[in-house]
Amino acid sequence: MYKQEKIMPYDNQGEKGKQVEMMFDSIAPTYDLLNHRLSWNIDKGWRNTAIEALGQYKPKTILDVATGTGDFAILAAKKLQPQKLVGADISEGMMNIGRQKVEKENLQHVISFKKEDCMNLTFQDNTFDACTAAFGIRNFPNLDKGLKEMCRVIKPGGHLCVIELTQPARNPMKTLFNIYSHTVLPAWGRMISKDNKAYSYLTATIEAFPQGETMMDILQRAGFRETKFRRLTFGICTLYMATK
Numbered sequence: 001m002y003k004q005e006k007i008m009p010y011d012n013q014g015e016k017g018k019q020v021e022m023m024f025d026s027i028a029p030t031y032d033l034l035n036h037r038l039s040w041n042i043d044k045g046w047r048n049t050a051i052e053a054l055g056q057y058k059p060k061t062i063l064d065v066a067t068g069t070g071d072f073a074i075l076a077a078k079k080l081q082p083q084k085l086v087g088a089d090i091s092e093g094m095m096n097i098g099r100q101k102v103e104k105e106n107l108q109h110v111i112s113f114k115k116e117d118c119m120n121l122t123f124q125d126n127t128f129d130a131c132t133a134a135f136g137i138r139n140f141p142n143l144d145k146g147l148k149e150m151c152r153v154i155k156p157g158g159h160l161c162v163i164e165l166t167q168p169a170r171n172p173m174k175t176l177f178n179i180y181s182h183t184v185l186p187a188w189g190r191m192i193s194k195d196n197k198a199y200s201y202l203t204a205t206i207e208a209f210p211q212g213e214t215m216m217d218i219l220q221r222a223g224f225r226e227t228k229f230r231r232l233t234f235g236i237c238t239l240y241m242a243t244k
Helices: 016-038 042-055 071-080 092-104 143-153 173-182 184-193 198-208 213-221
Strands: 061-065 084-089 111-115 128-134 154-165 225-232 237-243
Touching: 016 042, 016 092, 016 184, 016 198, 042 071, 042 128, 042 154, 042 225, 042 237, 061 071, 061 143, 071 084, 071 092, 071 111, 071 128, 084 092, 092 111, 128 143, 143 154, 143 213, 173 184, 173 198, 184 198, 213 225, 213 237
Parallel strands: 061 084, 061 128, 084 111, 128 154
Antiparallel strands: 154 237, 225 237
């Protein structure tokens, strides 16, 4: 097991996947507000950077894993103009908000949502041109299994595009990020979401999650090749790209 797989949102109150589902259902109403506020809206730029990196491959069918409230899916639909984009997530609470946003953007003809266990996706092998994930794979109960599932459903020659929050490797940003993530982030999270555990859990998983060169090895073991990564905003976020 990787370190983040052992971290539970609500201590030892059941299997991690169920706890993650319960946590995101709980914080769904305030998730977007907190996401943008806690990152000072920089998260919007990270999504743009990822979509620009994927855009060179012109994918026509996309699976957005851990789609949450659909921000990445909506931006990808607008910028990449795929024929079909499926947002998959374990939390109906998050996806219900995503569905409302998709309807507001009049993108129902492109984007659909489906409740999925990312450890056991229901899609057939070699279904999608690309698979994406924004700020979600560190919540997988089994990272290796989840990545292998993402690889399985991508067509040969298709692409993986992931952005994930990471811990900066160098000072002074490493120290500043540690202070911020252990004080401001959980305090605002508790105050706005009313969930006393969620944002402390999210901080803990960022610190424990493998990154950089280590993730390159993990992606290759999952079946990907041509793996590469790019640190964004001094390493607060990392973009990972790979080919099946």
